[in-house]
Amino acid sequence: MAIPALAAAAYRAAAQNITPTAAGVAPAELPGGSFSDFLSGAVKDSINTIRTGEQAATAQVQGKANIVDVVNQVNAAELTLDTVVAVRDKVVAAYQSIMNMPI
Numbered sequence: 001m002a003i004p005a006l007a008a009a010a011y012r013a014a015a016q017n018i019t020p021t022a023a024g025v026a027p028a029e030l031p032g033g034s035f036s037d038f039l040s041g042a043v044k045d046s047i048n049t050i051r052t053g054e055q056a057a058t059a060q061v062q063g064k065a066n067i068v069d070v071v072n073q074v075n076a077a078e079l080t081l082d083t084v085v086a087v088r089d090k091v092v093a094a095y096q097s098i099m100n101m102p103i
Contacts, residue, residue: 046080053077 056073059065 049080050077
């Protein structure tokens with residue numbers, strides 16, 4: 001995924017105090033496309049990281065994996081899961097805040 005490149009482009013634009021549209025690049029032209037593309041890519045990356053951790057744990061149980069690699073992959077999976085849960089909590093809190101707004 002092109003998240004580091006996208007982050008670097010956003011940082012350069014912020015450092016120059018300009019917006020991507022002022023630089024002649026519309027948001028749809030940025031690498032990665034729209035926000036929904038970014039979000040679906042992040043979800044897919046999260047799922048792959050968690051699967052890798054599960055596969056490493058299974059390989060260790062079978063005696064086919066190095067314990068250091070397993071610990072690193074399971075730790076990455078745990079960190080990813082914690083991040084996903086935190087994002088979910090923020091989305092739920094934002095939804096509840098919007099629902100509590102007076103009309």
